Amino acid sequence: MLIVMRRGADPEEIGRVVAVIEEMGYRAQALPGRHRTAIGILGNEGRVDGTRLAQLPGVEDVIHVTRPYKLASRDWHEEPTVVRLPGGVTIGGADVVVMAGPCAVEGERQLMEAAVAVRDAGAAILRAGAFKPRSSPYSFQGLGTEGLALLARVREETGLLIVTEAVDAEGVQAVGEVADIIQVGARNMQNYSLLRTAGRSGRPVLLKRGMSATIEELLLAAEYILAEGNPDVILCERGVRGFDNATRNLFDLGAVPLVHALSHLPIIADPSHGTGRRDMVAAMARAAVAAGADGLLVEVHPDPARARSDGGQSLDPEQFRQLMREARPIADAIGRRIAEPTGVRL
Ligand code: PEP
Numbered sequence: 001m002l003i004v005m006r007r008g009a010d011p012e013e014i015g016r017v018v019a020v021i022e023e024m025g026y027r028a029q030a031l032p033g034r035h036r037t038a039i040g041i042l043g044n045e046g047r048v049d050g051t052r053l054a055q056l057p058g059v060e061d062v063i064h065v066t067r068p069y070k071l072a073s074r075d076w077h078e079e080p081t082v083v084r085l086p087g088g089v090t091i092g093g094a095d096v097v098v099m100a101g102p103c104a105v106e107g108e109r110q111l112m113e114a115a116v117a118v119r120d121a122g123a124a125i126l127r128a129g130a131f132k133p134r135s136s137p138y139s140f141q142g143l144g145t146e147g148l149a150l151l152a153r154v155r156e157e158t159g160l161l162i163v164t165e166a167v168d169a170e171g172v173q174a175v176g177e178v179a180d181i182i183q184v185g186a187r188n189m190q191n192y193s194l195l196r197t198a199g200r201s202g203r204p205v206l207l208k209r210g211m212s213a214t215i216e217e218l219l220l221a222a223e224y225i226l227a228e229g230n231p232d233v234i235l236c237e238r239g240v241r242g243f244d245n246a247t248r249n250l251f252d253l254g255a256v257p258l259v260h261a262l263s264h265l266p267i268i269a270d271p272s273h274g275t276g277r278r279d280m281v282a283a284m285a286r287a288a289v290a291a292g293a294d295g296l297l298v299e300v301h302p303d304p305a306r307a308r309s310d311g312g313q314s315l316d317p318e319q320f321r322q323l324m325r326e327a328r329p330i331a332d333a334i335g336r337r338i339a340e341p342t343g344v345r346l
Pocket residue numbers: 103129133184185186187208238273
């Protein structure tokens with residue numbers, strides 16, 4: 001960290017900053033310049049809290065040189081993290097992994113039809129929420145544990161892996177018994193007790209970007225999971241609140257190469273929540289693959305008009321098949337491959 005002094009700061013003010021740095025247990029190195037002095041902090045491991053220094057007389061600015069997250073950063077871990085799932089499915093390597101299915105588990109028939117449709121089109125992982133975090137308490141909240149039991153049965157019958165959401169720390173264990181990947185939703189990205197519990201779950205975690213979260217906040221949320229000893233974190237760009245409500249969210253595809261530059265963690269893209277419009281999903285899925293996303297999360301419903309949540313952004317099975325046909329050559333063009341469903345009995 002660098003403390004930049006104001007122009008004309010006197011030696012007494014500089015001495016006071018040095019003394020406080022030393023009091024904090026670090027070493028200080030004054031770097032006098034032509035117009036002003038900067039003071040470097042040495043001997044710190046990790047980020048220094050600069051708030052006390054920023055308030056001292058004569059201080060103009062406090063500049064952080066190291067990133068606030070360490071475990072999630074590429075600075076400390078150059079190789080990409082590859083999350084290994086049952087059946088040999090990997091996320092973060094050459095494969096682009098498609099997770100598809102309805103927003104919510106609504107019943108056995110709906111879930112089974114969706115699962116067979118997405119598997120036949122080439123998705124490797126079935127997504128569906130048993131617990132739904134809804135903006136309104138009056139909206140359908142999901143089937144809960146009954147939904148989890150249906151997911152377990154469909155996993156068994158189709159050989160598809162499962163990603164499903166845990167909405168609170170108390171629910172992590174039950175979700176982890178069924179899910180191959182535990183989803184932490186956008187509304188919960190900064191629910192720190194949930195993040196910590198997911199970090200101790202022994203299951204990979206799909207962490208969705210909060211709707212007003214910066215990339216730094218997303219990576220700090222991942223840091224909570226990593227710090228509990230769970231290395232298997234998959235990030236997800238699902239759009240952020242923009243100024244224009246023409247689409248449900250502002251789908252920030254720049255997040256994909258940016259996260260790849262800053263972090264070793266894989267990042268997938270969710271064009272369904274990212275746009276909120278069925279007619280835009282395929283175009284943005286193609287763009288996400290081209291941008292280097294390590295996977296896609298796509299809402300698919302056997303009958304979107306009857307969906308109990310997010311029907312307006314859900315594809316029907318034929319639209320999803322078409323999306324998969326279009327995504328494959330794009331993955332090929334950048335030296336990647338859409339992962340095939342393994343169909344193994346698990
Ligand atoms: C979902 O995946 O259905 C969901 C609720 O997503 P998000 O948390 O991104 O809103």
